[in-house]
Amino acid sequence: xKYLSICSGIESVGxxxxxxxxxxxxLSEIDPFRSAVLNYHYPEVKNYGxxxxxxxxxxxxxxxxxxxxxxxxxxxxxxxxxxxxEDRGNLALEFIRLAQRIKxxxxxxxxxxxxxxxxxxxxxGTFLGALAELRYGFSYRVLDTQYIRTQRxxxxxxxxxxxxxxxxxxxxxKSSAKVLFDQKTMSTNPxxxxxxxxxxxxxxxxxxxxxxxxxxxxxxxxxxxxxCGTIPAGGRFSPPENxxxxxxxxxxxxxxxxVQNGLGISSDGAMYxxxxxxxxxxxxxxxxxxxxxxxxxRLQGFSDNYTQIPYxxxxxxxxxxxxxxxxxxxxxxxxxxxxLGTRIQMVHNNEI
Numbered sequence: 001x002k003y004l005s006i007c008s009g010i011e012s013v014g015x016x017x018x019x020x021x022x023x024x025x026x027l028s029e030i031d032p033f034r035s036a037v038l039n040y041h042y043p044e045v046k047n048y049g050x051x052x053x054x055x056x057x058x059x060x061x062x063x064x065x066x067x068x069x070x071x072x073x074x075x076x077x078x079x080x081x082x083x084x085x086e087d088r089g090n091l092a093l094e095f096i097r098l099a100q101r102i103k104x105x106x107x108x109x110x111x112x113x114x115x116x117x118x119x120x121x122x123x124x125g126t127f128l129g130a131l132a133e134l135r136y137g138f139s140y141r142v143l144d145t146q147y148i149r150t151q152r153x154x155x156x157x158x159x160x161x162x163x164x165x166x167x168x169x170x171x172x173x174k175s176s177a178k179v180l181f182d183q184k185t186m187s188t189n190p191x192x193x194x195x196x197x198x199x200x201x202x203x204x205x206x207x208x209x210x211x212x213x214x215x216x217x218x219x220x221x222x223x224x225x226x227x228c229g230t231i232p233a234g235g236r237f238s239p240p241e242n243x244x245x246x247x248x249x250x251x252x253x254x255x256x257x258x259v260q261n262g263l264g265i266s267s268d269g270a271m272y273x274x275x276x277x278x279x280x281x282x283x284x285x286x287x288x289x290x291x292x293x294x295x296x297x298r299l300q301g302f303s304d305n306y307t308q309i310p311y312x313x314x315x316x317x318x319x320x321x322x323x324x325x326x327x328x329x330x331x332x333x334x335x336x337x338x339x340l341g342t343r344i345q346m347v348h349n350n351e352i
Contacts, residue, residue, distance in 0.1 A: 001345060002061055004028075006051035006068035006098065007091075010037045010307060010327050012300070013067055014045075016337035019152070020345060025063050028054065033311060033323040034330075040309040052094045056102045065344065066099050069110035069163075069332060092123075096130040099168075106344055107131070107168040110332060113142055115164055128166070137173025140166040141180040145333040146270045150342065152301075153335035159299045161273040161333055165340065169347075178352060179343040253281040253288065271299050276329040293324045301334025 001021075005013045006028040014024055027042065028051035029035045038047055048054050056062070070091040092111070099107050115124050124140075131138050145161035169175040252271045271291070272280060280291045294304045307324040310316045346352045 001064040001348065003065040003067055004054075004059065004063040004102065004104070006054075006066070006095065007070055008038060008047075008068070009034050009331050010302075011042065012302075012332035012334055012337050013341075014042060015302060015306075016334045017341045020338070020341050022065075022341065022345075025059050025061060026054070028068070031327075033320070034327050036311050037307055037309050037327060041306075051098060052091075054098060054102070059102065062102060063104045064348065065106040065108060066095075066102065066104040067108040068095060070095055092127050093130060096127065096134065099131075099136070100134055103170070105170050106348070107136060107166075108340060108344070109166040109168075111164050111166075113162050113164055116142075124164075131166075131168050135171050136168035137171065137176050138166055138168040139173065139176040139180045140164060143336050143339075145273075145336055148333070148336045148339050150335050150338045152338060157299060157301055157333055157335050158270045159272075159274060159333065160270045163332070163336070165336075167340070167344070175347050178347045179340065182343070182352075251283040253283055274299060274329045276326040278329075293321060293328070296325060296328045300328055300331050301338075302328070302331075 002023045002025050003013070003017065004025050005011060008027040008029040009031075011027065018024075024042070024045050027038050027045055027047045028049065029038055029047055030049050035047055035049075038045075048058065051068070092109075095107075095109060109127075118124065128138055128140075142162050142164055145157050145159045145163075147156055149156045165180065167176040167179045169179075271282075272278075274280060274296055280296070281288055282291060291299075293307065297304060297306050307327050308316045308319050311319050311323075343352075
């Protein structure tokens, strides 16, 4: 199958779909570093830059699939929530216009769960209504990286990353539903629940601060504690790099300026959703440390040092770490995209 990738980032789609035999007709990315990653890994594939300017005549063939995730900050709970009223939100409608110009059989669109409630659901309704006007039958579903098992990822990927996926099929809503909903995944991946009587993980910011008052300026912690509050991105309550804590088992930590993820602590084996801005860490053997770039790449399904590329006349070993963290945080999870690509291929070939 042939596809066109827009808002390509570092091309999670290609990493997931090339092993399936898919052919990429073109990429679309405007960020300099992410574009450099694309050029390093896919030098033979044209990067069209601004996808709003792509015309059908620019492509060597009509793609079977148009795939991409338009900027999600306007739909994110942690963002401004301006939705379709903001320029980045309008790129969702530009995605529709591109589908109208090139008329692929399939469209696959990704965004954050906040799109479900953005503008009381009207933003998503506008997007889906526009798809319907183009005669695309559609289905949508929230998929979580930590539960999506594939041939390459039989145990999924231990990252708690929920994303909304809209699948559209030209003239046929039943095919889109077949892609997203199958009996196996619907029956074997129940949502985990807390044990009866366990405490609500959502605690106040004051509790977080009280915990960090137990840390002295050398990072030494002597009081017994079972959990750690959210590590802020900066400020007087941020622990030093080598903070010592009385915890034996590995614990996932997430820094954030919001409390939407509760305490920002998880000991269930899954890392919090990687983002372009938060700092993610692990706490084990009585120490806190930030996740390495390689660990973040693995948590998205990429090969080690996938983002370590030559950049601005510097060797790949000197690739900017901040850009690498950001690029990985903005990417789609490989196992999820592999599952979706496999399902689309099977439905397209009438195998299911």
